Amino acid sequence: xxxxxxIGVAPVRRRRRRLPIGVAIALGVLALxxxxxxxxxxxxxxxxxxxxxxxxLPPGSPGHPLGTDELGRDILxxxxxxxxxxxxxxxxxxxxxxxxxxxxxxxxxxxxxxxDTLISRWTDLxxxxxxxLAAIVVSGVxxxxxxxxxxxxxVLFSPSDIRIVRxxxxxxxxxxxxxxxxxxxxxxxxxxxxxxxxxxxxxxxTNMMLNVAFALVAFSSLSFLGVGVAPGTADWGRQLxxxxxxxxxxxxxxxxxxLLIVAVAVCVNLVGDWIGQRxxxxxxxxx
Amino acid sequence: xxxxxxxxxxxxxxxxxxxxxxxxxxxxxxxxxxxxSGSGKTLTAKSIVGLLPxxxxxxGAVSVAGQDLPVTRAGDDAxxxxxxxxxxxxxxxxxxxxxxxxxxxxxxxxxxxxxxxxRRLTRGARRKAVExxxxxxxxxxxxxxxxxxxxxxxxxxxxxxxxxxxxxxQLLIADEPTTALDASNQAEILDLLRRIQLERRxxxxxxxxxxxxxxxxxxxxxxxxxxxxxxxxxxxxxxxAPEHPYTRALIEADPVVAARTGARIAEESADGSxxxxxxxxxxxxxxxxxxxxxxxxxxxxxAPGAIVGIVxxSGSGKSTLARxxxxxxxxxxxxxxxxxxxxxxGRASRTPGQMQIVFQDPYSSLNPMMSIGxxxxxxxxxxxxxxxxxPTMLEMVGLPAEFARKxxxxxxxxxxxxxxxxxxxxxxxxxxxxxxxxxxxxxSVQADILALLARLRDELGIAILFISHDxxxxxxxxDTVTVMxxxxxxEAGPCHEVLEHPxxxxxRLLVAAAMRENAVPADGKD
Numbered sequence: 001x002x003x004x005x006x007i008g009v010a011p012v013r014r015r016r017r018r019l020p021i022g023v024a025i026a027l028g029v030l031a032l033x034x035x036x037x038x039x040x041x042x043x044x045x046x047x048x049x050x051x052x053x054x055x056x057l058p059p060g061s062p063g064h065p066l067g068t069d070e071l072g073r074d075i076l077x078x079x080x081x082x083x084x085x086x087x088x089x090x091x092x093x094x095x096x097x098x099x100x101x102x103x104x105x106x107x108x109x110x111x112x113x114x115x116d117t118l119i120s121r122w123t124d125l126x127x128x129x130x131x132x133l134a135a136i137v138v139s140g141v142x143x144x145x146x147x148x149x150x151x152x153x154x155v156l157f158s159p160s161d162i163r164i165v166r167x168x169x170x171x172x173x174x175x176x177x178x179x180x181x182x183x184x185x186x187x188x189x190x191x192x193x194x195x196x197x198x199x200x201x202x203x204x205x206t207n208m209m210l211n212v213a214f215a216l217v218a219f220s221s222l223s224f225l226g227v228g229v230a231p232g233t234a235d236w237g238r239q240l241x242x243x244x245x246x247x248x249x250x251x252x253x254x255x256x257x258x259l260l261i262v263a264v265a266v267c268v269n270l271v272g273d274w275i276g277q278r279x280x281x282x283x284x285x286x287x
Numbered sequence: 288x289x290x291x292x293x294x295x296x297x298x299x300x301x302x303x304x305x306x307x308x309x310x311x312x313x314x315x316x317x318x319x320x321x322x323x324s325g326s327g328k329t330l331t332a333k334s335i336v337g338l339l340p341x342x343x344x345x346x347g348a349v350s351v352a353g354q355d356l357p358v359t360r361a362g363d364d365a366x367x368x369x370x371x372x373x374x375x376x377x378x379x380x381x382x383x384x385x386x387x388x389x390x391x392x393x394x395x396x397x398x399x400x401x402x403x404x405x406r407r408l409t410r411g412a413r414r415k416a417v418e419x420x421x422x423x424x425x426x427x428x429x430x431x432x433x434x435x436x437x438x439x440x441x442x443x444x445x446x447x448x449x450x451x452x453x454x455x456x457q458l459l460i461a462d463e464p465t466t467a468l469d470a471s472n473q474a475e476i477l478d479l480l481r482r483i484q485l486e487r488r489x490x491x492x493x494x495x496x497x498x499x500x501x502x503x504x505x506x507x508x509x510x511x512x513x514x515x516x517x518x519x520x521x522x523x524x525x526x527x528a529p530e531h532p533y534t535r536a537l538i539e540a541d542p543v544v545a546a547r548t549g550a551r552i553a554e555e556s557a558d559g560s561x562x563x564x565x566x567x568x569x570x571x572x573x574x575x576x577x578x579x580x581x582x583x584x585x586x587x588x589x590a591p592g593a594i595v596g597i598v599x600x601s602g603s604g605k606s607t608l609a610r611x612x613x614x615x616x617x618x619x620x621x622x623x624x625x626x627x628x629x630x631x632x633g634r635a636s637r638t639p640g641q642m643q644i645v646f647q648d649p650y651s652s653l654n655p656m657m658s659i660g661x662x663x664x665x666x667x668x669x670x671x672x673x674x675x676x677x678p679t680m681l682e683m684v685g686l687p688a689e690f691a692r693k694x695x696x697x698x699x700x701x702x703x704x705x706x707x708x709x710x711x712x713x714x715x716x717x718x719x720x721x722x723x724x725x726x727x728x729x730x731s732v733q734a735d736i737l738a739l740l741a742r743l744r745d746e747l748g749i750a751i752l753f754i755s756h757d758x759x760x761x762x763x764x765x766d767t768v769t770v771m772x773x774x775x776x777x778e779a780g781p782c783h784e785v786l787e788h789p790x791x792x793x794x795r796l797l798v799a800a801a802m803r804e805n806a807v808p809a810d811g812k813d
Contacts, residue, residue, distance in 0.1 A: 176652035179615055180707070184639045184669045184714065198656040282656065 023274045026267035033264055036083035040234075047081035047234055048073060056249045067250040069242055079256050081234035086264065089150050090215035096154035098208040101161020106192050108162065109169030120166070123159035131156045132221060139227040146229050149222055157211050164207050168200035202279035209272020213265040220261050236261050289313055290458050290490045294347035295358065297330045297339065297514075305331050305514045307347060310507070312458070314488040317481075319501040319522060321494075321537070322511035323729040324700075328494045331511075332460045334358055335492070336377045337367040351375060351457050351490075372403050372454035380463040382443035386435040392446045393417045393431025396453050403454030420449040424479060440601075441472035448480065452487075459484070462494045469600035470757055470800035477504055496729060499543035499759070499802075502526055510534045540734035542759035546786075546801050552734065553594055553741035553764045564627070566591040566750050567612065567718055572621035574607055581607045583774040584621065589718065594744055594751045596765030596782065598758045598797060604774040605754050609720050612752070613637070613644050626717065639669045643711035647723035649703035653695040659706050660691030666713035680709040684739060701732035708739065712747070719743075720752045725760060737764050759801035762786055770794045 019027075041047075051072035059067040059075075066075035108119040131153070138152050139145075172178060173196065181191045222228035223237025231238070236257040243253030290312040297305035305327040312318045320328040334345035339361040349356045351374040357366040379385040386395060396417050401407055408416065418428045424445040435443055444464065451459060461480065465473040481504050484491050493505055501508060501522060508525050510518040510533065518531040529535045538544055545551070567589040574582040581604045589595045599605045610616040612623055617632035630636050646652040653662060663681070664674035678688035684705040695703055704724060711719055721740065725733040741764055744751055755761050761768055761782075768785050770778040770793065777791040789795045 176646040176648060177654045180644070180646065180652055180710065181654075182615065182634055183613060183643050183711075184666055185634070185637065186665070186669070195654055195657075199654070 020274070023270055026270040029263060029267045030271060033083055033087060033267075036080050037087045038084075040080045040083050044074075044077040044081050047077035048232060056246050058250050059252045066252040066256060069239075069250065069253050070246050071242075075239075075243075075250070075252050075256055078234055078239055079236070079260060082236045082239055082257065083260075085146070085229060085233065085235040086216060086219065086237075086261070089146060089153075089219050090212045092150055093153040093157055093215040093219075094208045094211040096150075097157035097161050097211060098204060100154065100158040101165045101207075102197065102204060104158070105162040105165025106169050106197060109166040110173055110188065110192050110196065116166075119162065123162045126156060126159045129156060131218060132225075135218070135222055136225065136227050139222070146233075149219065149228055153215055153218060157215065160211070161204070161207055164203050165200060168203045169196050172196045172199050202276050202282075205279055206272055206276030209268055209275065212272070213268045216261065216265050216268070220257075289352065291350045292335075292347070293349070295331065295334060295349060296346045297327065297334050298344050298346065299330075300342040303514065304343065305334070305511075306516070308509070308516055310509065310519075312490040312492065312507070314457075314490055315485055316507070317484065317491040317493050317505040319493045319495065319505035319508040320511060321496065321498065321501055321508060323496055323537075323731065325513070326511040327514040328511050329462060330514075332377070332462050332492065332494055334361070335458075335460060336371060336375055337361050337363075338377070372399060372456060374456060375458040375460065376451045376454060376456035378447060378451045378459060378461040378464050381467045382435075382440055382447050383467065385447055386443060386450075388435055390434075391431065392433050392435060392438070393421075396420050396431075396446070396450045399450050399453035416453075420453050421446075423452070423483060424449045439472075440468050441476060444468060444472075444476050445479065448476075448483070452483065452489075455487075456489070458490045458492070460492045460494070463496070464493070465500060466495070466497070471600060471796050473500070474800055480504075497543075498526065498538060498541045498730075502543075510537070536731060540731040542730070542733070542757065542763055543802065545763050546759040551763050552737045553744065553766075563590050565589060566593075566626060567752075568622075568624045569608070569612065570622045570624075572608065572611055572618050572623065574604075574611060574616065574618045581774050582611070582618070585771070585774070585776055587769060587776070587779075589750050589752060591717075591750055592744060592748045593767065594741070594753055594765045596761035596768040597752065597754045597771055598756065598761050598768060599771035600756055602773075603771040605771045606722055608771070609644070609722050609752060609754055612718075613642055613720055615644075639666075639714035640716055642718040642720055643714065643716040644720045644722055645704065645707050645711050645724040647726055649700045649707060649727060650695075652707050653703055653710075655695050657694070658691065659693050659695070659698075662695075662706065662710055663691070663713060666710045670714040672713065680713060681706075683712065683743070684709045685735075699732075700728055701735060704728065704732075704736055705739065708736075708743075712743065712749075716749065718750045718752060720754070722754045723756070724753075726755060726757070733760070740764060757801065758786070758797045762801065770797065 053072065055068065055072050056070045057064050057068045059065065061067055064074050068074055104119050108116040134156060135149060135152055139148060142148050178191065178195060181195050219228055220237030220240065223235050224241045226241065229235045229238055239257040240254060243257065247254050292308055292310040294307040294309060296303065296307045308331060310318055320331060322328045330339070330343065333339050335349050335356065335358060337357065337360070339345060344361055345358045347358065349358050354374060356370050356374060357363060360366050386392070397408070397413050400416050414431070417431050421428060421430055426442065426445050426449070430438065430442065430446065435446070438446065464480065465476050468476060477500060480491070483489065493501065495501055505522045508519065508522045509516050510525070510531065512533050518525060518529065518534045525534065526538065529538055565588045567587070569585060569587040571584040571586065572582055573580070573584055585604070585608055587608065597605045597608065607616060611618040614630070614632070614634035614637040623630045625641055660677050663677045667674060667676055667680070677691050681688055681690055686702060686705050698706065725736050728736060740751060743749060753761060753765055765782050767780060768782045769776055770785065770791065772793045778785060778789065778794045785794060786798055789798050
């Protein structure tokens, strides 16, 4: 086998493949979404302005290309203004749970022993909790709100990160280069975060991107159920709930936010997969 | 019945991988293909059995007993199904992965028998056929009911041979059939193959990087390098009087040849055991994993600047001893004293300046995400040395300074092992432990690394504990050798004494294996 590996390819093969078309489109969509999230409120400062006279206009009405809802709010403006709440929360949740996962997963995987047992049982416990139900209960008890939901989802999303990081760290810990680091009497923190962590980055980043998509859907679901954001806030999930009543008068009120949620979630997944693949090729053996 | 290769060529994605090969193998004769990693010998073998990887194809022709194999149609399973097994069979290197772990050995042999006969056998007939095949490879009938993991490496390879021969092929291709086995098993497997081959009048293509395997067991030899045949002829003639410089270099680098001629890489240092105080003394070191005792009261002593070899097969405890000395394992009992100071078990009581290890696998002993420069700078930093010494370290192990910018994936196995040695030397340890450090390398690279270690010992005065399963390698470099078997030291002494007058039965076996002495000579001349 080894013969094939060595003569089949040049010793160093830089993989500079062109950007796949699907990933290019996904990156474009995400770039637009980020722009809308950053500047949406500046472009449409009064997206949530109600205009009783313009109640439930169909798409194509003058001044309202996608029509309005029953309170006379412009669908397009609301969708653009809602991007911020749709992106910021999920990204913070994904990054937060990733950080939790990296710290706890690395400790569990490298230190083993009682710490591993403690952390692993804790993740088992969290995995047994249904995410949406817990969010609804906590919102009910604590009065809800966007940031309460963010904090809760960080905790509830962390088990998958912890498990994935732990598994990656366990696999790397058995490699001779880790023993070589131990032979140099390097501190355990240096071994964990300088030697092991870079070798599990691709796992961590791929999982983080997946979590952005999951969290986006979770947020929208919560808003749809009325426990995410406060009424009157620009938010896709909220828009979806409000639009249900006028689905037949103005279908855009429902389909626009729904399509946006699906499109962004799919694009995040595509880009996440691609980044993960790229990262896992860094330092990879040429085999 | 003759096997003919006519202008057999392998083409890969980036051009010709193996240039045209012509050869003729008589019934009962063996053709050896030798060469190092990348020489194209495995590709040649795969082209003959139609197992070339995607993107590769073969041209030319191979005929077995007058029938052409569909070598040019690598992906055509229908055509190959008729040829594989009946005409040609393949024996792979690693018996630990070439058998299916979830099926009993007898079933795996029976599949081949049934496939070759094109019909299902009755329970009784099947059992009888399997037992016959097992008997042919000197295995008891009960092996039929065993799963592969219940058998030793040598027994597994016998099962693999029985499975490969179950279809009664006319040509057997054996790809490094003994490389994954312990020295004591190697000779047995090779002799077994030779005996079966003579009985069956079977043509064999034996692929190996090991001249010792080829010597005396093959009739013709093709020496390959970079996809070209550089020398060919009768085995005995080629080995006795090589014409091509590459063949000569290959023979000179071969530890078995060295073992026969007594050539050494390191000067055997004067026996300093008399008055010099030992650098490292291990006394009654004992270690058990669960109920299994891996180290049973082992004593070992290393003089400053000495190269001490430890030989033994896998499971003999030699690596565990090294890991206890290094503190990577905690011994259960016994004492380890370095430079007069007793070391407690475990890594916490050790400093990097005491000892360092060079591991076996050059592919996983360097962090793939760090540059060579960063790896060495970190090791230098541990000893309070500056990163500016990185070029000096690289030069010391014979690598150019610009390697500092490269990542491990860009280096060859030998180059990586040099980096691993440089890393180990950075904290200026008093003892360097080489745990099978050259076992994964080609013979010529192996010789280079051994020469490097010998030079470092002479220049730095560092003591080296050199661990290997192959006495032929150990004797090229070690001053004294310790033979371990089943967790115990069975023999120890100056290298030449142990080799010339082995006292223990197991040592005699190792010495014979080191010389690759064989029971069934091929031609009586060797």
